[in-house]
Amino acid sequence: MLGLWIVLLAIASPFAAKLADVQNDRAVDYLPAGAGSTEVACIQDQLPGGEATELVLVYHRDGGLTAADRATAGDQVTRIAGEHRLVSEPEGVPSEDGATLMYPVVSTEPGQDEEKRDALVDDIRDTARGGDGLSADVGGPGALTTDAGKVYDSLGGPLLYTTAGVVAVLLILIYRSPFLWLVPLAVAGVADYLAMAVAYGLNQGFDTSVSGQSSGVMTILVFGAGTDYALLLVSRYREELRRFERPYDAMAAALRGCGPAVLASSGTVAAGLLCLLAADLNSSRGMGPLGTVGVLCALAAMTTLLPAVLVLLGRRVFWPLIPAFGSTPKQRRNVFAAMGGSAGRRPLTVLAGGVVLLGALALGALNLPGALKQEDSFTKTPESVTAMETLAAAYPGRGTQPITVMSPAGRADEALAEIRDTKGVGAAERGRRSEDWTEISVIATAAPESAAEAATIEALRERLDGSHVGGAGAQQLDLKETNDRDRAIVVPLVLAAVLLVLVALLRSLVAPLLLLAAVVAVWAASLGVAGLVFEPLLGFEGTDPGLGLLSFVFLVALGVDYGIFLMHRMREECLNGAEPGTAALTALRTTGGVIASAGLVLAATFAVLTNMPLVQLVELGFVIAVGVLLDTFLVRTYLVTSAGVALGRKVWWPGPLSKARPAPAGEPAREPAGAL
Structure with missing residues (x-):
């Protein structure tokens, strides 16, 4: 198996390195083909010179421009016109107070070539210089696109290293071993490299859209979901090593034990993400396949490469807490047993309290700011945004793009x-x-x-x-309208797809509906928390139009994961003869630690996005991280458990487990061997 992965990586290597070359982050690249602004961009490509790059040169001096300032601006603009192919000779437009002078500059020199566009913007910025109190900034749609592209291009390395570092710290704390954490982290890195190659292949073979946002989220999913699967597998493997002498046999038993839940979990996430193919927005539609690639590559690596490496390393990889054959694990106080006890004593009270809390948090969504403007999408102010802010103050009675x-x-x-x-x-x-x-x-x-x-x-x-x-304003309007339309189509598809997977796995209708209701409530509460934080605390001027749809898809697909781990164990206990209430508490006691660890890792990986320099990434990472934490420590721990206790066998209706049946004679219900 290890040899097969080496060969696979050798084949994938040339393609993985090319993913950044096919990444597009223009606003028009995110739009559907039928949008009016997209039609304009396509027609512009056919005009003499191709697509136009629109810029605005902004000269400003507090207290008013001097004659020397205007002469400097004129000389610099003349030089720019002589060095570049412009649509027309730029004409200066002074502000009423005489402190600002703007020159609209339109060039067909770059066409659709992003590198040439960036080079044009950089060259004009080198020419347009201020000094001694005179500021000279280059703004406009073309400069905004260049600045956004540079930010996206810079994400790859920091995003990968930060994500890996966060996961490494958490794994060290969870495993308490100086060596074990390296194995799942290295395997996740291998999975991410393979995912990059497959994503490039999808782009070349099926013209799948690749953006900085979708490739970044793909990396997050590989490390987040992959580490979750690793936590489940390693936890079960550790338990089986006490029952089997040979690591190979222990790993085979571990895969049989947790394999169905891991497969169902990844299948649910993949099914939910693939529903994004029904979206009309290019960026959302491209997010679906790339996210699915990330999850499936993580699944493949964690169920084949990780077991092979662990078996080769043997028991010593767990040093200093090596699980000896035939030993009994040290009993420790189980906090999840205590939490489950409170849910078991007053299930209806706990359930009602949790629902009220989530509902109250959801009300905060009413405080979310309006649609995010293009110039407000940076956490640090680039030159293009400085130029647009100057224009907005100097020309309040007219548009500036x-x-x-x-x-x-x-x-x-x-x-x-x-x-x-x-x-x-x-x-x-x-x-x-x-x-x-x-x-x-x-x-x-x-x-x-x-x-x-x-x-x-x-x-x-x-x-x-x-x-x-x-134009830029029409593009943002089309983005918002298309997101609204996509949300009405994709949300029902995601719910239906996830419901079908859950029904097939749990052989029930009530339990899947319970899990879906829980994750939808978590999504609403997460947006509510965002409404209380984005503008009041973080100062964000707007909300990304795609935040609602993307956060819904990720929180439903990923949140159901933990429900699968919990409900699958509840069903296993019921099949072994336990009563539903007892099964619910046993499932929480045995899987709570693993689910909590997995939730922390997943939330932390998405929280990495909050350190990125783009507001839309910060917002997406924040909402998903908050949702995962709510799901892990409130919904799974208290609400699903208390609902399982309160509903009893009805939770498995209309399956056979919903009907009371006596335990087999002489065969008492067994105690669970260990966590998933």
Whole structure:
């Protein structure tokens, strides 16, 4: 097995290194093909020079620009126009107070080539220089895209190293061994490398969208889910080593014992993530396959490579707490037995209290800020955002980034007249043209990505038959509308897919519905906690439009994992003759420690995203980490256990376990051998 993995990695190596080359993080790359802003971008590619890169040069001096400042700005803009292919000669637009001067710059030089776009932005920034109190910043949609791309490109190394470091610390604390933690961590790294190669193959073979967000989440899933599977397997393996002399036999027994739960867990996550293929948004649709690849590669590595390595290393890998053959583990006070005892004594009271608590937390979602603007998506302010903030203060009565309208060439005059007659339009001018299309640049009177600008964009789309409306504001509007539509489609699919997997595994209808209700409540409570933290404490100006959908998919798919571990053990105890209430408490006592450890690891890996420099990643990591912790220490520990005690055999309805049956004569219910 070890040899097979070495060969597999040798084959995958050339492809894994290429994943970053196919990563796209333009706003338009996240949109569906049918969106108006996407149509505009596609038509721009066909115009002379290809897609345009729109920038704004912003010169500012507190107290007012001097004549020398204006001369410096003019000389620098002339130099830029001479060195680069611009659509038109830039003209300066002074602010009313005379402290700011902006030059809109539009170039077709880069086309769709991201490296050329970044090089253009960097070169213009090198040319546009201030000094002695004069600031010179380059903003606009093109600069925002460049800054966002650089942030995404920088995530790979820090994200991987931080995730690995967090997992390593937790594994050392959990295993209390100087060597054992290295094995699952190294295997998770191997799984991540394989996942990168498979993701690249999906992109080349099926044109699967790859973004910085989706590749980052894939890495998180590999380490988070993979370590969870490792914790379950190693825990069961440790127990079996006391019953079997040969490590090989102990591992075979461990795989038979926890294999079904691990397979069902990964299957549930994969089924939930694949439902994202029904999304219309490119970024969400691409997240599904990449997340599934991460989970399945983690599953493959942890059920084949990890067992092989552990068997080869033998018992000594557990040093100094080596489980000897025939020994009895030292009995320690079980905190989960105590927690289960409280749930067992007053199940309805505990259940009602937990439901009220989750409901109260969910109310915080009403305090979530509105949609996140493009310039608010950075945790640290890059130059492009500084430029846009200066523009917003200096030109409060007009837009500072254009709305692009692509009109059929034969209707350009009519379209231009209708545009100028539309409420909210400050100015409109023709730009490039081809035989079929004419580009019209529109400046709104409202601030970029504001509600007023959105109303202007919608009004233009209603009035202009046959034309397409795009630009940065239209892209953000399309992102929000498409996310709303995707949520209405994907959420029911996820619930149905997860329910089917749970019904097949648990042979029940009530238990799966109970688990689904629990994870949905956790999702709502997590968003509520986010509403109490994002703007009041972290100062975030908006919420990523895709946060609701992505957090739902991950929390439902991953949260059900722990329900599977718990309910699968409850069912096993019931099959061995235990009463449902006793089975619920026994399952919590024997699996609580492993589930808690797994939950901590998964929450910690997603919490790594909160240290990233992009607000949408921070928000996603925060909501999922909070949800996993709520699920691990409240829902699984108290609510599911108390519901199992309160419902009794009804929890297994309509399966055979829902009917009372006597234990086999002379065969008392056995005590569990150990944790999953």
